[in-house]
Amino acid sequence: MLKIRSSLWLMAATLPLAPVYAADSVSYTAGPNKSKPNPYYISNRAPLVASPLVRLPAGSVQGQGWLKELMNRQSSGLTGHLGEISAWLQKDDNAWLSKDGKGKYGWEELPYWLRGYQNLAYQMNDPKMIAEAKVWIEGALNSQRANGDFGPLHYVSGDVRDFWANMIMLYCLQDHYDRTQDNRVLELMTKYFEYQNSLPDEKLIPNSWQHVRGGDNLYSVYWLYNQTGAPFLLEFANKLDRCTLNWNRTDGFPNLHNVNVAQGFREPATRYQQTKSKADLKASYDVLAKMRSTFGPVPGGMWGGDENSRFGYRDPRQAVETCGMVEQMFSDQIMNGITGDTFWSDHCEDVAFNSLPVAFTQNCDALRYLTAPNMAISDDQNHSPGIDNTGPFLMMNPFSSRCCQHNHSMGWPYFTENSWMATPDKGLYAAIYAPTTVSATVGDGAKVQITETTQYPFRDTLNFTVSTPRAVNFPLYLRVPAWCKAPSLAINGKVVRIGAAKNNYIRIARIWKTNDRVALHLPFELKVVRYEANKNSASVNYGPLTFSLKFNEINESVDSTKTAIGDSQWQKGADPAKWPSTIIRPGSPWNYALVLDNSNLSKLFTVQNRPWPSDNYPFSTESAPIVIKARARKVPEWKIDQFGLVAPLQSSPVKTVEPIEDVTLIPMGAARLRISAFPVVGEGPTANDWKLPQVTMTASKPLPSVEVDWMTDESVPKNSNDHDIPRFTWWANKGTLEWIEHSFNRPRPVSSVSLYWFDDTGRGECRIPQSWKLFYKDGDDWKPVAATEFGTKRDTFNTVSFPTVNTTALRIEAQLQQGVSGGILKWRVK
Numbered sequence: 083m084l085k086i087r088s089s090l091w092l093m094a095a096t097l098p099l100a101p102v103y104a105a106d107s108v109s110y111t112a113g114p115n116k117s118k119p120n121p122y123y124i125s126n127r128a129p130l131v132a133s134p135l136v137r138l139p140a141g142s143v144q145g146q147g148w149l150k151e152l153m154n155r156q157s158s159g160l161t162g163h164l165g166e167i168s169a170w171l172q173k174d175d176n177a178w179l180s181k182d183g184k185g186k187y188g189w190e191e192l193p194y195w196l197r198g199y200q201n202l203a204y205q206m207n208d209p210k211m212i213a214e215a216k217v218w219i220e221g222a223l224n225s226q227r228a229n230g231d232f233g234p235l236h237y238v239s240g241d242v243r244d245f246w247a248n249m250i251m252l253y254c255l256q257d258h259y260d261r262t263q264d265n266r267v268l269e270l271m272t273k274y275f276e277y278q279n280s281l282p283d284e285k286l287i288p289n290s291w292q293h294v295r296g297g298d299n300l301y302s303v304y305w306l307y308n309q310t311g312a313p314f315l316l317e318f319a320n321k322l323d324r325c326t327l328n329w330n331r332t333d334g335f336p337n338l339h340n341v342n343v344a345q346g347f348r349e350p351a352t353r354y355q356q357t358k359s360k361a362d363l364k365a366s367y368d369v370l371a372k373m374r375s376t377f378g379p380v381p382g383g384m385w386g387g388d389e390n391s392r393f394g395y396r397d398p399r400q401a402v403e404t405c406g407m408v409e410q411m412f413s414d415q416i417m418n419g420i421t422g423d424t425f426w427s428d429h430c431e432d433v434a435f436n437s438l439p440v441a442f443t444q445n446c447d448a449l450r451y452l453t454a455p456n457m458a459i460s461d462d463q464n465h466s467p468g469i470d471n472t473g474p475f476l477m478m479n480p481f482s483s484r485c486c487q488h489n490h491s492m493g494w495p496y497f498t499e500n501s502w503m504a505t506p507d508k509g510l511y512a513a514i515y516a517p518t519t520v521s522a523t524v525g526d527g528a529k530v531q532i533t534e535t536t537q538y539p540f541r542d543t544l545n546f547t548v549s550t551p552r553a554v555n556f557p558l559y560l561r562v563p564a565w566c567k568a569p570s571l572a573i574n575g576k577v578v579r580i581g582a583a584k585n586n587y588i589r590i591a592r593i594w595k596t597n598d599r600v601a602l603h604l605p606f607e608l609k610v611v612r613y614e615a616n617k618n619s620a621s622v623n624y625g626p627l628t629f630s631l632k633f634n635e636i637n638e639s640v641d642s643t644k645t646a647i648g649d650s651q652w653q654k655g656a657d658p659a660k661w662p663s664t665i666i667r668p669g670s671p672w673n674y675a676l677v678l679d680n681s682n683l684s685k686l687f688t689v690q691n692r693p694w695p696s697d698n699y700p701f702s703t704e705s706a707p708i709v710i711k712a713r714a715r716k717v718p719e720w721k722i723d724q725f726g727l728v729a730p731l732q733s734s735p736v737k738t739v740e741p742i743e744d745v746t747l748i749p750m751g752a753a754r755l756r757i758s759a760f761p762v763v764g765e766g767p768t769a770n771d772w773k774l775p776q777v778t779m780t781a782s783k784p785l786p787s788v789e790v791d792w793m794t795d796e797s798v799p800k801n802s803n804d805h806d807i808p809r810f811t812w813w814a815n816k817g818t819l820e821w822i823e824h825s826f827n828r829p830r831p832v833s834s835v836s837l838y839w840f841d842d843t844g845r846g847e848c849r850i851p852q853s854w855k856l857f858y859k860d861g862d863d864w865k866p867v868a869a870t871e872f873g874t875k876r877d878t879f880n881t882v883s884f885p886t887v888n889t890t891a892l893r894i895e896a897q898l899q900q901g902v903s904g905g906i907l908k909w910r911v912k
C-alpha cells in the first residue's frame with residue numbers, strides 16, 4: 083500500500099466525536115473486502131456465498147459519449163421501431179397481453195426485445211418508449227393465473243409447459259422492480275416459483291430450450307431469494323438444478339448450439355453460490371475455454387458456432403449468432419458479479435468492442451444473424467454447408483432472423499447497466515470501461531455521481547469526476563485489464579506512483595469531495611497473437627482492440643421481404659421501403675498475409691490516431707478513430723470458395739511471390755467485412771505453399787469439400803461411435819443406396835482404400851452399411867476396382883487392396899441397412 087498524502091490518524095474509539103481522516107491510499111488488490119455485505123444494495127443472502135461485487139439497480143448508470151450515440155442509433159433504428167415491424171410485437175392477438183395466456187403471438191420474441199427496449203427507453207429518457215414498455219410489463223404482471231403460472235400458454239408437448247419465454251420475462255420484471263419497487267413483481271415471482279416447484283420433475287423444464295437454459299430460471303430464483311429470503315426458494319433451486327441439462331459434464335460437450343452455450347455455461351457457477359462447490363465454479367470456466375479452444379481459437383471473444391459448432395470447423399470463417407454475442411456479454415456480466423474475477427470484464431469488452439458493433443448496419447436499422455472473424459461477403463445467399471445453417475444468414479435484414487432480431491436489444495443497455503458495480507465495502511467499481519455516469523449510495527450514505535469521460539477503447543485514458551453533496555469516504559476500484567502491464571494514475575492532477583500491475587484491481591481509498599478527478603492511463607501496447615491451433619494464423623491487438631484489414635465495402639439495398647428467412651413474420655403495415663436490407667460485397671482485395679519478420683513490433687506496425695468522428699460513431703471503416711499501418715502480401719490462391727465464404731486458412735508461414743504492400747488495419751469492431759485472423763508470410767524451407775484443394779469430395783448428401791482434411795488425415799478414431807471427431811453421414815436418409823466421391827486435382831496411382839465406418843449404436847441411428855462397392859474414374863466412366871472383399875467391421879479400418887489404377891477420382895456406393903442411416907469417420911487412399 084502506498085500512502086500518497088500523510089494525514090493524522092485519530093483513534094475513533096477514543097475520540098468518537100472528532101473527525102476521522104483515513105489516509106488516502108492507492109493500492110493493488112485482488113478484490114474488495116467482502117466480510118460484510120453492502121448495506122445499500124441487495125447482495126447474496128446467507129447461506130449463499132458472500133457477493134464479491136454487487137449489482138446496481140437498473141437505472142443507476144447512464145451511457146455517454148459513443149455509447150450514448152450507439153443507443154441513440156438503436157432507438158431510432160431497429161430496437162426502437164421493431165414494434166412497428168415484427169408480428170410478434172403486435173398487440174392484436176398477443177398472448178403476452180391476454181389474461182388466459184392465449185393468443186397467436188406469444189413466445190420468446192416479446193421478452194427478448196423488451197429486455198433491451200425497456201432499458202433503452204430509460205437510457206433515452208423517452209416518455210413514449212417508457213409508456214410502450216409499461217404496456218408489456220403490465221401485460222405480464224396481469225397475466226398471472228390462479229395456479230401461479232403466467233405468460234403465454236406455450237407447451238413443449240402435451241400438457242408439459244414451456245417455461246423458456248418466462249425465463250426472459252423475469253429479467254424484464256426485475257429491471258422494472260429495480261426502478262419502481264413495484265411489489266407486484268415479488269408477489270408474481272413468489273407465486274410462480276411455488277407453482278413451478280409444485281410440478282413433478284418430469285414436467286419441470288424436461289426438454290427443449292428450457293432444459294438447456296434452466297440456469298436463467300435459477301438466476302431469478304436466487305434474485306428473489308436475496309429479496310425475500312423465502313426458504314422454499316433454496317429447495318426449489320435444488321430441484322431446478324437437477325432438472326436442467328448437466329453443464330458440469332467433463333466428457334465431451336454439454337451442448338453445441340452457440341446461444342445455448344453462451345448462456346448455459348454459467349449454470350454451474352450460478353449454482354456454486356448455493357453449493358459452494360469449487361467444481362461447480364470451475365465447470366463454467368471450463369465449458370467456455372473448451373468451446374473457444376475446440377471451435378477456435380479466434381479473435382473477437384467468441385468461437386465457431388454458426389448455429390451448432392461442428393467438429394473440424396474451427397476456422398475463423400465460422401460465425402456466431404448476434405444472440406450468441408449478446409448472451410455471452412450478459413453472461414460475462416453475471417459471472418463478474420458471481421466471481422469478482424476481472425477475466426469476465428475483459429472478455430465482455432472483447433466481444434462488445436470487437437464483435438458486436440458489426441452485427442448491425444451503421445444506423446442500427448438492420449442486423450445479421452451470423453458474423454465471423456473472417457468474412458468477405460455479407461449477402462442473401464445460402465452458404466451451407468460451409469456454415470452450419472441453411473439460408474440467407476449473412477444478410478443484414480431487419481425483417482429476418484427472428485431470435486436475433488429481438489434479442490439483440492439488450493446488448494448495449496445491459497453493457498451500460500453492468501459497467502459499474504457496488505462493492506461490499508460501500509464503494510464503487512468501474513468493471514467495464516466506457517463513457518458513462520453512475521449514480522449510487524456509498525460510504526456513510528452519501529449519494530454520489532461519478533462521470534467517466536473517455537474515448538476508450540479507441541484511446542487509453544479514462545477520466546473520472548466525482549460529484550457529491552458532501553465529503554464522503556469510500557473506496558473506488560478500477561479494473562486493470564489483463565493486457566495492461568503498467569497502468570498509471572493521477573488524482574486531481576497529482577501523479578500517483580503505483581508501479582507495475584500486481585493485481586487486477588486498483589483501490590483508491592479517500593475522502594472524496596465534489597469535482598475530485600481521477601485520471602487512469604492504461605497504456606495500449608501492440609501485440610501479435612498467434613493461433614497455433616488455427617493454422618498458426620495471426621491477429622494484431624492494440625490494448626482491448628483487435629484489428630482487421632481495411633478493404634472496401636460495397637453496399638447494396640434490397641427488398642427485405644424478398645430475402646427474409648422462412649420463419650419471419652411482419653405486420654401488415656411494416657414498410658420494406660423504409661426498412662431495406664443491405665448486401666455488403668468486397669470492393670478491393672482482402673486476401674493478404676501479414677509480413678511479420680523478426681523486427682520489433684513498433685517497426686512492423688505504425689499506430690495512428692485519427693480525429694474523433696464528428697458524429698461520435700467510431701464503428702465504421704471511414705471514421706475509425708485509430709488505424710494501424712502494416713505491410714502485407716497478397717496470397718492469390720486464397721479465394722472465396724464454392725460456398726461463397728473466405729476459404730479456410732492454410733498453415734502459416736505461407737509462401738507468396740506477390741510484392742509487399744502497405745495496408746491499413748482498422749478495429750475489427752468497425753469492419754463489417756473483415757479479415758482479422760491472417761496468414762503470415764514466410765520464405766524458405768519452413769514456409770508452406772498455399773495448396774489448392776488436393777481432394778474434393780462430393781456426396782449424395784451435402785458435404786463441405788474444401789474442409790475434408792479431417793476425413794483423410796492420419797488420426798485414428800477411438801471407435802466407430804466416436805462423437806468427438808468430425809464425421810460425414812448420409813443422415814437422414816435411411817435404407818437407401820448412397821454415394822460419396824473423392825476427387826484428386828491430378829491423376830494418381832491408387833492400390834488400396836481404407837474406410838472407418840461411423841456407427842452410433844446406442845446413441846443414434848447410423849450403422850455400418852449392409853454392403854458397399856468401390857469404383858474409380860477411367861476417362862468419363864466409373865469402373866469397379868478388381869476386388870471382392872468390402873469390409874463392414876466396426877471399430878477398425880476396412881481395407882480393400884487391388885491392382886494399381888491411375889485415376890482422378892474414387893467413388894463409394896453404399897447400401898444402407900434397412901431403417902437406418904450410415905456414415906464415414908475416415909477415408910484413406912494409398
Ligand SMILES: [Zn+2]
Binds near residue numbers: 405406487
Ligand atoms: Zn439469434
